[in-house]
Amino acid sequence: MSRLKMPPKLGGYIPRDRNWQPDALTPPYKTSVKRSPQAALLSFPTTLSEETSPVFGHNMLGELDNDLIHNYAQTGESAIGPRIIVHGRVLDENGRGVPGALLEFWQANAGGRYRHKKESYLAPLDPNFGGCGRTITAEDGSYEFATIQPGPYPWPNGMNDWRPAHIHFSIFGHGFAQRLITQMYFEGDPHIKLCPIVGILKTQEAIDALTAPLDMNRTVPMDSRAFKFDIVLRGQRQTYFENRKEGL
Amino acid sequence: MVQKLDYLRESPSQTAGPYVHIGCTPNFTGIDIYGGDLGTSMKTGPVQGTEITIKGIVFDGTGTPLRDAMIEIWQPDAAGLFPSANETRGTPDPHFTGWGRSPGDMDTGEFVFETVKPGAVPFPDGRMQAPHITAWIVARGINIGLHTRIYFDDETVANAADPILTRIEHQNRIPTLLAKKQGDGSYRFDVHLQGPLETIFFDI
Secondary structure, X not given: OOOOOOOOOOOOEXXXXXXXXXXXXXXXXXXXXXXXXXXXXXXXXXXXXXXXXXXXXXXXXXXOOOEOOOOOOOOOOOOOOOEEEEEEEEEEOOOOEOOOOEEEEXXXXXXXXXXXXXXXXXXXXXXOOOOEEEEEOOOOOEEEEEEEOOOOEEEOOOOOEEEOOEEEEEEEOOOHHHOXXXXXXXXXXXXXXXXXXXXXXOOHHHXXXXXXXXXXXXXXXXXXXXXXXXXXXXXXXXXXXXXXXXXX | OOOOOOOOOOOOOOOOXXXXXXXXXXXXXXXXXXXXXXXXXXXXXXXXOOEEEEXXXXXXXXXXXXXXXXXXXXXXXXXXXXXXXXXXXXXXXXXXXXXXXXXXXXXXXXXXEEEEOOOOOEOOOOOEOOOOEEEEEEEOOOOOOEEEEEEEOOOHHHHHOXXXXXXXXXXXXXXXXXXXXXXXXXEEOOEEOOOOOOOOOEEO
């Protein structure tokens, strides 16, 4: 196979801050005990394999993909629960908006029940709520979607553990190194400080980074409240003389 | 006080949880939406190069298969070009997406990728890397997605010169990164989250 020319002089992605990110082994979250690697991770600077990523075009999105109130509902119906708008920006560590980022989100219904074959919580399913949505960020990295506020629910870990209300997010940036899954919590939820999964976060600052405040400026009066949730992906290092053309 | 570095911190990771499939492969869980799940097929037409199948299972530290994981792979085409906006070295195979996503089998946990054998891609210093696929694994109990690589056990010469494989301290762990050719022509790549066969995971 012919040798391809040298890759472009990107600086590569800034290393992930493993002191800031949660550890793999967090015994109070019991499932992590047998699912956590024990050997040290192999640290390497990113290569083209991690600095590239699949491309998702806005044209793949359906009109209701970012409207969880209606995207699974019968015609003329809507999901039950407090109507909310979740909005924010996807940024990188350098503070730049990330356009074209695919966001996928999923959540329980207003009663705390997920639509999944393996889910057995006694709260009822909402026939008009599927619980998933997706969108792609605009040029400035902004996004928004409409949904209902999910309910807290019990889960098997300790004898009486409850998850705070939350929405799961899966995010693609421009490089596979940026791939991230996280969860958004709601300002003021008393379950946040009790939850063993929130508890894997190492600092209050990290918990705050995943807690969306009520945003009255974006509410729709007499319709929906709004919560703001910014997401930060890894940034690329700026190389010395990055913009200097060869030979100059 | 010195000046402030006004960088932002990466959003902290949280587990994908037991219901990641609702969000990422909803049709797999019976939620009929989007006209199909993303990443189900990596080919949109006749592809260049050698078509291959990779199968595997993710095991926990007790040897139990994970049945609630999601595995994604990302790779170049047969010529070593990525179907990415960041690919500036040439035009990749128009019928190959480079990206696959599998929820694994609901009962056995086995994932299957129908793809092509990737071409070689240079390391930042210009040396060629052995053909490999980037893999990313999330599941309940995994607090931050696990990056690893799938190399191939029939690429002995390229593997022996790979800039990353040659720098691994515990060379006896390299087989954990090798997809093994099976009698039927497919490749096997099992992932062990911990234990004596623990897969090498990357901080990359």
